[in-house]
Amino acid sequence: QVHLVQSGTEVKKPGASVKVSCKASGYSFTSFGISWVRQAPGQGLEWMGWISPYYGKTNYSQNFQGRVSMTTDTSTSTAYMELGSLRSDDTAVYYCTRHSDFWSASRGYFDFWGQGTLVTVSS
Amino acid sequence: QSVLTQPPSVSGTPGQRVTISCSGSTSNIGINYVYWYQQVPGTAPKLLIYRNNQWPSGVPDRFSGSKSGTSASLAISGLRAEDEADYYCAAWDDSLSGNWVFGGGTKLTVL
Numbered sequence: 001q002v003h004l005v006q007s008g009t010e011v012k013k014p015g016a017s018v019k020v021s022c023k024a025s026g027y028s029f030t031s032f033g034i035s036w037v038r039q040a041p042g043q044g045l046e047w048m049g050w051i052s053p054y055y056g057k058t059n060y061s062q063n064f065q066g067r068v069s070m071t072t073d074t075s076t077s078t079a080y081m082e083l084g085s086l087r088s089d090d091t092a093v094y095y096c097t098r099h100s101d102f103w104s105a106s107r108g109y110f111d112f113w114g115q116g117t118l119v120t121v122s123s
Numbered sequence: 124q125s126v127l128t129q130p131p132s133v134s135g136t137p138g139q140r141v142t143i144s145c146s147g148s149t150s151n152i153g154i155n156y157v158y159w160y161q162q163v164p165g166t167a168p169k170l171l172i173y174r175n176n177q178w179p180s181g182v183p184d185r186f187s188g189s190k191s192g193t194s195a196s197l198a199i200s201g202l203r204a205e206d207e208a209d210y211y212c213a214a215w216d217d218s219l220s221g222n223w224v225f226g227g228g229t230k231l232t233v234l
Binding site: 112115 | 125155156158160167168169170173174179211213215217219220221222223224225226227228
């Protein structure tokens with residue numbers, strides 16, 4: 001069965017960066033994309049971007065352009081999301097999701113989700 | 124403010140049928156598929172409906188999705204206590220450089 005296991009809770013100071021990992025198992029890692037979605041406390045869901053482990057293409061949300069970087073390591077079936085210049089309003093649970101299409105972010109959908117990683121930004 | 128509009132809350136009694144609406148525009152729901160996710164508080168969202176009205180494996184057919192124009196709906200029939208959760212609609216939005224957008228979420232309370 002499909003599993004996405006994320007790294008643990010992070011506490012960061014404003015201006016710092018955070019890197020969250022997401023290890024996939026139970027499927028062919030390069031046959032699907034990975035999207036990252038975050039959820040601030042008590043709030044809704046917000047898409048951050050998508051990456052294709054197959055050919056490395058990324059598609060970032062305009063809201064995070066210039067601050068986010070998504071990468072994958074196909075040798076370990078692990079995806080990474082790094083967010084820089086952290087602010088207090090970046091405090092949220094960050095989810096990696098399997099994206100059913102590896103070719104384009106606009107196709108497919110989020111069919112399996114990781115357990116989430118809480119990132120707290122506080123001075 | 125979310126790009127897709129959902130009612131903040133709905134409620135129903137066990138066995139009842141409830142619907143949750145999701146309103147969008149010509150750049151998202153009007154031309155792209157709609158997806159629905161269920162999130163029990165404290166857990167990750169789970170795919171409930173894909174491509175407007177399709178069920179992933181394991182999702183009971185008590186849940187059904189529909190789409191008309193720039194709006195979509197999720198219907199839950201035979202309401203059960205374990206259906207109490209937050210529900211989100213999502214769609215790809217073709218405006219600007221493209222973006223996945225979500226509704227603000229609807230809290231379903233089973234009375």
